[in-house]
Amino acid sequence: MPVAKPESSDSRVIAHVDMDCFYVQVEERKQPQLRGLPTAVVQYNEWKGGALIAVSYEARKFGVKRSMRGAEAKEVCPQIQLVQVPVARGKADLNGYRSAGSEVVSILSRRGRCERASIDEVYLDLTDAAETMLAENPPQNLEKIDEEALKSHILGLNNEDGSDVKENVREWINRHNADHRDKLLACGILIVAELRMQVLKETEFTCSAGIAHNKMLAKLASGMNKPAQQTVVPSSSVNGLLNTLPIRKMKQLGGKLGISLQTDMGVNTVGDLLQFPEEKLQERYGINTGTWLWNIARGISGEAVEGRLLPKSHGSGKTFPGPRALKTVPAVQHWLNQLCEELSERLCSDLDQNKRMANTLTLHARAYKSSDSDSQKKFPSKSCPLRYGTGKIQEDAFNLFQAGLREYIGFYGVKTQGSQYSGWGITSLSVSASKIVPIPSGTCSIAKYFHGQSTPHFSSMQSLDNVNAEATLLLPPGSECYSELNSPKAESWIEDTVPDLDLQEQKDLSSSLSKTQDGFTQDISPSLLSGCLEQNQNKQERYITKVEGQFKSEYKERKGKRVKDKGTETPSILELFKSYNPYPFGSSLSQELKKTAQGTGARLTIGHAEENEVGKEEKPMHGSSSRDEGDGRREVWSYNIDEIDPTVMDELPQEIQDEIKAWVQPHKWRPNNNTARRGCSNDANDIILTSETRNVLAFGNLPDLDLAPSSDQASFC
DNA sequence: ACGGTTATAACT
DNA sequence: TAGTTATAA
Incomplete structure (x- = not known):
């Protein structure tokens, strides 16, 4: 709340x-x-x-x-x-609606901060635009006010019998004696009317809008006069509006909370809430919800419009109602494959168009169990690190499903033969990808990543801004930062450092690195590298190799600074890890080498040994400023030992190579070069797995980059 | 056991 | 953290 x-x-x-x-x-x-x-x-x-x-x-x-x-x-x-x-x-394919939604967002974002609230809704913060208009070209000076603006509905504006409604609106907009806030709303009316006309002209879509001093009231208003109209909420009308408004009409109160308010507190309208002292609401609904309720009753809502034009996650799901429930594992696998294919395709488009990568894959399912004591039990959702590539997503999703199923049917769950009735049925399946972060445009971010995360004695992570600021100071002059995706330098970097691309490739690559849609203010990305996969494998490979090379030199540079800073020998990557990464697992290295039953196999988990135990509350002692940076920022990375690519080892300083090899002692290293590997193996899966390892360098995930063009394209977008 | 699918946020 | 729950369109 x-x-x-x-x-x-x-x-x-x-x-x-x-x-x-x-x-x-x-x-x-x-x-x-x-x-x-x-x-x-x-x-x-x-x-x-x-x-x-x-x-x-x-x-x-x-x-x-x-x-x-x-x-x-x-x-x-x-x-x-x-x-x-x-x-x-x-399954239903909503892509057409998604892209139509994007067309609208790109128009609506022209006049101020814009937040995509759903596929067909946005919030706009037009404060600056309105203030500017008021200062430079106030409505009063306009001889002609647009028809669309005159059609606005202004709550609380008295339209006496026989009066010309549009004239009343015109008067309201032009009022000289209005207070500042009303004048701002008047500007908002004109701006929104204009935006809506642009949307109509450029997309052929009509929309409705609400204009107010906060999100809650604007949302309330947008639904009051549909279709193709706009409604304004001057603050003088707020009390009247909320007084008789059924409580369920408020956003967030359409569900259980609203019902509870009605049945437990006798609150039927928002106005009814006014009787309750803040403390009463807080003791009944908690400090947050209680305070929030007290405020909304008064039309107060401080939520900011987030500047976000893109979705925060992608999902693909399907239901299998009643008799269509899936009753065999192969049937589930078939549908999971379909869902993962769609998801992977969308992840690729997102990477391509927006330069973002997702980090977590989650599987949700609904199931019923016919003959069991608790058939009420819910199918558990499961998640794991997301690896790019359709085949890998399919494989991981299926593993997640199997883990969930084992848990769901329980220890005594019967194992039955293929066609036999198994006692369970899956009524819905979905896979989703979340924790989407912008990919960095250059490798300086690797240094940033290490620096940001390796700074010792932070019980909680620094905010991104801090990381950026600090990391930027560390970088050699001329290094690019991923926060500068749009700068022309990003393109020249490519051209400078990848001289052997042909012209078309250069163009492709450059354009794939420039311009993103969103304003990036998100978490620092663990996925440090990428290009867009699809067609040209070669260019990708060269790009990545370049980046790895940079990593090598920047790592050395960082190391130097570290030594200087700390005055101690901190010779290895392991040190970096040790000094960072608050990780709620056991503290000895041997404990950190965990074999997990679920997931794709043996994993080397690199984490930080601290006093943190699982479940132990770890709250920062510092003041309120660190609250947001709390435990939510912890990051943990694990690597499939089998997936570590020997080629990346060569890029690392010798002492680090040795150290890594020591961690994974029991594991045999394969001969080390891509072409050789490709030549001696026709197993597409093998190639996928080995190439995966660039993740080791990136400490995140990468798309498959060196899948031979002739091999199984089904696993790609 | 159908109003389906997608998405977000809070809480534990 | 990962998983669950609530909410909304």
Whole structure:
């Protein structure tokens, strides 16, 4: 639950923009003959005509609801046009809607900070734009105010009988005696109207918007006049608005909390909340939620609009209701493969278009158990580090599933033969990729990574900003930072350091490194390297080799500084690790060498030995500034010993090579060169596994980079 | 045991 | 941490 800051006079200008029946509009744009007709978008036409997921306003007039099946919709509206969601790999394919959503975001982000709240909703912070307009070109000076702005709904504005509504709006916008906050909202009206017109012109989509001093009120307002209209909430109208508003209408209160408020506290409207002292709400709902409730009752909400244009995770899932439940492991594996294929494809696009990589793979499933004491038990979700490459995602997801299944059926779970009834059924499956971070554009970030993380005596991680600032100081002049993805230098770096690419390759590579969509303010990435895979393996390989070379020299440089800083010999990577990485496992090296039953096999886990034990609370002693940097920032990396690529060893200083070899003593090292390996092995899997190891260098994950073009392309995007 | 799928955040 | 739960569109 977000904590609302009790800010007495919030003078921000916040807009919430909500696309009107978005999926329908996307289909209407594809098939313009649908325009004006009652239409609904439906998925999975098999059973009862499929489920409606979007309904046009024409169809709503007939009483068609989103919760209906296609067949029901036909009953109340026989003329309804039912358009099916595209299907790929046997499941709904929402990519068309996603990219349509991106078109809208790129337009709406022009005038201020923009937060993609969902596939069809955004928040905008237009404060600066409004202040500027007010200072330089206030509405009062405008002789003509746009029609679209005049169509706005202004809550609390009295429209007496017979009065010209648009004239009233014009007057409200032009009022000289308005206070500063209302004048800002007036500017917001004009800006949002203009943005919405641009969206319509450039995408053919209509949207509705709410304009207010905070997100909560803007969101509330955007839904009040749909479709294709905008609504403003002057602060003088807030009390009146909230007083009679049913509690469930507030964001976050549409579920159990709202029900609890009603049944336990007798709160039916937001206004009813006003009676309760802050302390009462806090003791009933906790300090955070209680404070938040007290504030929202007064229309106060301090949540910032995050500058984020891209999603924070990707997922692909499917349900297998009732009789369609999956009852055999191969059936599950088949569908997992489909889901992973889609996920992998989307991860590749994200990497390609946005220069980001995900770090965690999670599997969710729902299951039923017929004959068991607790058939209530939920199928546990499982996650693991995410490795790029379709085949690897499939393999890992399947392992996660099997781990979950063993846990789910329990120790006494019966093992049955392939076609036999196994006593369980899977009713839904999904895989998702999260912890997405921007990839760095250059290797200076490796130095940054080590420096940021190896600084001893930090019980919690530094914030990214600190890491960046500090790391930047460490870098040799001229080094590029990944926070400068857009700088022209990024391109010249490529050209300078990869001289043997042909021209087209250079172009591809440069463009793949420039321009990203998002404003990056996220965690430092453990995945340090990448190019975009797809077609050209060679260029990738050369790129990576280059980067590794840089790592080598920068590592040496860092080491030098370290020695100087600390005045001690700290000769190895191991030292770096030891001095960093608060890691809640046992403290001896032998304990850190763990064989885990689940996952892909033997893993060498490198962690930090500290007093932290599992489950032991480790709170920073410093003040509030370090709260955010708390345990959430801990990072742990484990490596499959079998996957360590000998070629990367060669890039490391000798003493480090020796040390690493010592850790993994029992493991035999394969002969060391890519071409040789490729030549002596036709096993695509082998190649994938060995190439994986660049992860060792990156201490994160990398796409497969040196898969021979002729080998199994199915495992790639 | 269907309103499906995707996404986010808080809590433990 | 990883996993669960709640919420929303």
